[in-house]
Amino acid sequence: MFEPLKSSFSPPAIAILLLDAENLQLDTKMEQFLTTVSTYPLQVKIAFANWSKMGKRDEELHQRGYELIHVPVGKDNADGKMIALGSSVHERYANAKEVIVCSSDKVMTNLCNHLQQNGLIVYQAIKKEEILIVLNSATGKPITQFPNFTPEIPTIEVFIQQIKQLIQAEQKQNKIYWVKLSVLSKIYKTKYNLTITQVVSQHLPGKKARDIFTNYPVDFAVHQVNVTSELYITLFQINQSPPINSTENTLLSSQNKSSLLSSINSAADLEKALKAILQELTIKSPASYIDISLLGTGFNQRYGQPITEQIKSLNLNGNFLKFLQSCKSFNLKKNGKSWQVALR
Template identity: 50%
Template sequence: MPHPNHQLGTNDSTVVDTVCHFLYQTLVSLQKQHPQWLNPRYQNIPWHQPRYESIFFQKISQGLSQVKPPEKLRAKVQNFLKVLLSSEFIQSSEYQVVIAQLEQLIYPNPKLTPYPHPGEINPQQLYFNGRSFSTSGISILLLDVENLQLDIETEKFLESVCTCPLQIKVAFANWRSMGKKDVELHQRGYQLIHVPPGKDSADLKMATVGSSIFVYYPTAQEVLVCSSDRALTHLCNTLQAHGLTVYQVKKKKDKILVFDNRTGETQQFDLTSSSDIPSLDKFLVQLQDLTRSEQKRIHCQWIKLSRLSSLYKDTYKMTISQVVSAHFPESKARDIFINNPQIFAIHQPSEKSQTYVTLFELAYPKDELTPADENSTNGLVTIQSIEQLEIALVEIVKELTAKTTSRCISLSILGSYFNKKYGQAITQVIKQLQPGGKFPKFIDMCSSFELEQTERGWTVCLLTPNFPSSSEEE
């Protein structure tokens, strides 16, 4: 497939000259640091001497000068490399780094990457994930599947932590008790090691194999030890003593923690995708629905917070704490109930007893929920103008603040109760009446409200307590 930047530079001789210098410097550097990576036929030639440098340039330059299209030039260069280098190096990740750098020379972006002067090329400045290609090794992942399981996204995160390519992955478990997990991991490139049933069997086997992993993989430079079991600390110390960089990977609640033994730093990966976290409005509605359902089931108004938390996790596959921390990082699960007194009431008989939750239910008069005209649908009042919408919101704020000493409520709570009372999202109604309008802007436009932004979000305060109700207006 042609490279997107398919034209050579305006001065083709410059490209060829630059590539020749790069190949020569690469050859000299490899011979000095890793002579085994050269074809045995060329390992003992003193390439650094001017005589052989001249021969090299003459031969390579003559072959490349006759090639014009970039794709053919790239292929020609690779043919030269296959002759000069060993098959072992050709199959290595370091070789891919060389090819990547060559492509930058053959397909430069003239606006961003001008052709370097041939004398400025230094193959020791080529990097793979932050390391010089001449010193780049591999990373190894050891996984105790019985203790910790990694999905593909988490694995990608761990790979990004490493500075060397992750090439070896080994998983330990009693596969007879893991369902089809062995099939999944095998398809993802893991080597599978079976252990007999028993406590810590996988840990012990992982420690035994891991302690000598550098013998089987001498190019290993980094090891990811994935297990929350502290018994593997000795393995980490052993690997570190042999000069390897060790990352201890553990799971804590909804996060994966990666501790770098060398630097003492810890990186973390959130297992809950931000796209799965419900909006604050939706979250409050979810909590109310679960509370009502449980109240009906047990015929009691007060629900244990622990029970509500369990119901939420079973229903939405995440915890209340996860959602709360996503919206308010420094808050705890119970804070969502404490900070929304217009919706919830909490009670804890004593410090050692459990916390209970109930709802402040608004009892709307029946005639208020009865359609006033033929435009009403589903037994709910239809809002037909901006003025009616403002009146409706004022009435809700009055009802909610009547139970508290504050004249202000959260904007999200106001929207939630509007949805409950009128069966339609407030944002949808605003867009119908005022195309392009948004909820906060609409509130700010209304003369009845004052809009304030706090650390917890937007707050709506009632400015006109004596605003006429819908019945008075009629």
Template identity: 40%
Template sequence: MPTSRNKGIAILLLDAENLQLTADMEAFLQSRCSYQITYKIAFANWRVLGNADQLLYERGYDLIQVPGAKDAADGKMIAFGCQLREFYRKAKAVFVCSSDTVMVSLCNCLLQQELEVYRVVRQDTQIKISKYPGDNHVAVFGKKTATTTVAATQSDEPNRAALEQQLIDIIHDVGTDKKSIALSILGQEYLKRNNEPITKALTRLKLGGDFKQFITNSKLLAVQKVNKVFKVTLLEM
């Protein structure tokens, strides 16, 4: 944890098109570093991510818009990170939050600036953090969930229907053309409205714990990957 003796600061760089972080996840990252996370910068083409920019801005992020071209967020984040010392002279540590392997080049560039580097990646429902390079100790946030499809029982159906309706209402309110929304934004909006992560709600209601699998099993919603982003779409009935 940060102490008064650690006068340097930590920077968090987030590819928001590739990985989403909750406030609890950020707190977990902070617990792994002796420097205070003082600046958080997120990169994305915000026009395709619903209200993700607003949600991150409210949590203290600086937002950097990138073009709609493929991998534009990667390139902008790498270019920015390789000049980090010019912008943040007190920086001592950097969190590189993206599962893309191309971010290894950014990690190496940050090492050349004599910074502590932490890689943050998502694997299924877990967030994993390790000190770069060569740290075999990987800290994990979140529980690994089974992806096996389980048939719904009759007792599950009321809970399933109620939760599906909440998600449909969110899509109608904030989704693109009221028909689709990024899976991550849907989860964030649910958290904002219910003060409970969607995965926790699924577990509490005995509907599993995997949000994407819940959508996959739904007869009212569909999920597909579009340009590295999972999109949830209302099905025509």
């Protein structure tokens, strides 16, 4: 008598999708995108919700091949059921190799960890606004997203114009002269869906975001009190076209142009040059005080040498502060440990 042959057949490996339908809306395009994330074919799809409050969502998901799990009304009921059932998915589907957990709730981290411990490859799909982001559950880091598009890096000329426009808008809106690099970076990322660092890496490999401004001194002036403080950026209004409908700015800009000296040969010349720069720096509020370091930075940018070197070359006694105190054009006051200057 012959014994029956034992079958060596094993079902093909599959991927499973678990969806918290109360937390995350997954349309057909997003679902199709998720089929490209898994290595194995997506054969089982299970959705959890209280379907009585989901309109026709249950009908739609049923037509798309989902197994629908109903839960009572109540906060986190769908989460609890999804975690409970999901934790045993490797037992119910022995041929499952991958699981995609679709929920933005942090509580799903425990489910993902449990599934990984049972030898499954796990991804977590979360949604931020209209973007579906797939995380590597083991590292928590994004691996892809939908829509998955890479914004085009602008040319350096276009980028500089973009930055100029953002600085001008920020100056006008907040009535300021210097703009923090951190603020400018955030505005640029919001408007162009790119970081300044991405653009700099493209055009200046190995450089930092701040280097784009120091590499173009004709367009930008930078200021930093010390190496650990914020970097501030502004435009040279002397070299820029005046803002539209700004007669006052046009007049002051013209005055500043005429006040710039081709060379500085005396203390009087230096005082005149510093006065013109201070007029520009306080164009929005002529009587306002600014830190003397900002005035020194402005001088360095316009005349190509530190103010201290200029003072030494003229054989003037004392430092920058002493020189300003000796000038009739300026008022000075102490603010904490620093000194501030204004036009007299």
